[in-house]
Amino acid sequence: MSTTQLLMKLEAMARSSNEKLDLPKYVLCIDNLIKMALILLRVRSNIPVVICGEAGCGKTSLIVCLAIMVDVRFLTLNLHAGIDEKTIMMFMNDALEKAEKGETWILFDEINTCNYLGLLADIISNRMLNGKLIHPNIRLFSACNPYRPRIQAQSEANLTNIKSYEERSDLVYQVKPLPDQILDYVWDYGILKPDYEYKYIQIMVEKELKNLAHPVFPELLFASQKFIRQVEELCSVSLRDIKRAITLVKFFYNSLQSRPPYKKGHIYPSENPNTITRSYILALSLCYHSRLYEQELRKQYRHEMEQILQNHEVYIVENMFAKIIHEEQEDYINRMQLPLNVAKNEAILENVLTMIVCILTRIPVFIIGETGSSKSLAIRLISSNLRGSDSNDKYFRRLPQVYLITHQGSSLSTSESIIKVFDIANKYQETSSMEFPVISVVLLDNIELAEINSFNPLKVLHSLLDPSYPATGPTISVIGISNHRLDISKSSRALLVQRPQFDLDDLVDTAERLLNTKVIGPGQRDALEPLANAYSNYKRKNQVLLNFHGIRDYYSLVKRLSLNEMTPENIQMALARNFGGTGDNAKLFEDYFGDVLKMFNNHEP
Known part of the structure; x- marks a missing residue:
């Protein structure tokens, strides 16, 4: 029948x-x-x-x-x-x-x-x-x-x-x-049986995307759902993720079609792949790729998606998936005015793109990552650059002005306090007009701390993030930033980004972007990998006090090294200011940073 x-x-x-x-x-x-x-x-x-x-x-x-x-x-x-x-x-x-x-x-x-x-x-x-x-x-x-x-x-x-x-x-x-x-x-x-889920995906794609639909996209979505279930819980993804991916395809397609270049003479996007395929890849990157918490898993996911695209004879070459993601991230960050000493590393690029897109599409998003993974920095950059008609960039001037309403999560958070913040945001959203468009953004800062509360106040988020049918979604934007992941009933109602821990390549790349090349010469730049390796070993294995030092101390160390002449005294002072405070500094420097000191000091002890 x-x-x-x-x-x-x-x-x-x-x-x-x-x-x-x-x-x-x-x-x-x-x-x-x-x-x-x-x-x-x-x-x-x-x-x-x-x-x-x-x-x-x-x-x-x-x-x-x-x-x-x-x-x-x-x-x-x-x-x-x-x-x-x-x-x-x-x-x-x-x-x-x-x-x-x-x-x-x-x-x-x-x-x-x-x-x-x-x-x-x-x-x-x-x-x-x-x-x-x-x-x-x-x-x-x-x-x-x-x-x-x-x-x-x-x-x-x-x-x-x-x-x-x-x-x-x-x-x-x-x-x-x-x-x-x-x-x-x-x-x-x-949980939905695979056959039924695939049928749902096909119907949703055909019904919502219409002319943008291609047989490859349901297959990409179905494979993405399967991939996430293999590395997380079976119930970690659902048809909510399909709905978000479809919304993002429409957003990226319309944005890429009409977005002006950030500088004269810049051409983006390129003709290959076409805009529809590019929109598919960007939607998948936000919904699935960004939630993978290990770089190796992200690499495996990209490879699997590229294989499916190639099987359907869609133009895609090796590593094109990662290239398309990076190009889109660069296009947004290059439109922004950044403070001095902000490193445009992978973390800030991913956070900025995801937050802006989710704000504009009103898709709730949770950004999960360790302290220092540029979550709060991304929020500040967006708030200072997306100012409506007062924005510096031509594209940003077309967008609504972002208005932040913050709830600071703590063990004392209550359902009433969370509801109150959403009520304030909804009331401010009502002031938006065609002439002066605004978009209210509820920022749930350190939201994981509210999960400690025995009264479980975060359950109120269910109806706030995902209003009951026939409502299609919240009327405001919601961003949650956290050091820990929330339970599935909450995280399933939002797009999820899990920042991988910084590996050696990330640490070296960030240090290079933070360096003042007028102070640190080419020979001394070779010390960056040993410096990153020394920090990584120290943090992972031998901290006297757990998490006493972290990635922000590493950033600060690199910035400090860039400020002054590279003398032994200045290097020792930079290490003491950023990695002292736990006891025997001399032994710490000798055991972990001794080789780095010699390289910065032209190999002299």
Whole structure:
């Protein structure tokens, strides 16, 4: 039976009206149509529906879509740790009032993140509220993520974790187990089967991209999903990632078609590959390539994507994937006015491009990386350069002015404080006009610190980052920067960037870009690799106090060496200022930086 035939049968079973059905931005296929039919059978029997499934498998959107199809009153309560009993009672009283007028569906979304599971379980299993039966016109729905221990260690960008976070990270999702009394009503969605997922991808690409669609893109997306699942959790990616990739293809295509050059005579992009292929690669780079936390994994991913493109006879040569990414990053950073001593290394290039694109497309993004990986610096550069009509660059003058509203994450963060920041951002967004366009950006700084809070205030982000269908996304932009990765239920609702730890090549490249060539001569530049190697060995193996020194001390050391004449006294002073404070400085310098000192001092001890 075809999708159209099945939809017609479902409509005949669900709808009393003959009006044409319009489901905005919803992809229909055999899989979800069968699920709708089975849910409808439960509803007709007045049996509660509790859907349990991985993040992004379409639980909430499917129920909302079915409610639109049936044409009933539909109410949703987005639950999180900040929801109290009073809020639940107010919601139920409103639902009971509406139920007097006819059939009313109510959905408790993310039910097992709430602290009042007993109250909700009594409503769902016994249809009781305050000792009284609820109205017979009410139909009950719930959605939740599974309570499941982590099987495979989730990447935390190889960072040292906060102890409380380590203890809680044993679970894939930070949720509570469901009460026994509602387990009989649970419908386990699990994860999409590969065949169904590929079908969904094909339909979404064809429906959304239209003339920009090519048979290679669904295959690239399907292979990308598979690659991420092999290196992370099986539930790490979902159809949300497909939706983001499609949005980015449209953005990059339109941007590349109309973006003026950053300087006279500069030609970008080149004709090969064509703009559509280039847009595919850039979308994949942001959605999948940037979330890979090891350089070797990124290399493997690029190679696999290049093979698929070549199999479809799409113009692509070896290492073209990396070249296209770098060209786009350079095009954005070259439009910016940078402070002195800012090294245009891979970290700042990736962070700036990702943040700007996500701000403009309103795709939430989490940037994960160790201290010193240019997360905050990228934010400052964007804020100082994207000033609307006051921007220096011609392209940036076409874009809205960026307005930052910051929430500083801490163990004292609450759901209310996070909601308040979003409310401020939404109110400021309302001031935007055609003449003076602005875009509000909520910056969640050190957001991982809020995850320590036992009340789990970050669960409120679920509905803020990913509003319920038929809404297509948040009305503002959201950037989270963190030293640690959040759990999958949050990270799946945003584009994820995990900065790899700095390897030797990164350290040398950054040092070269920071150098003042008037002070450090060609012969002394040869000391950069031993300097980077000395720092890497010291940080990795022999720090007396864990993380006492870090990448920022390395940056500062290189800058200090660039300021003054390379005398033994100045070199010793630079090392003492940046790597002192832990005891025997002389032994530290001799053990780790002795060879470097000799090279800077023309090989004299």
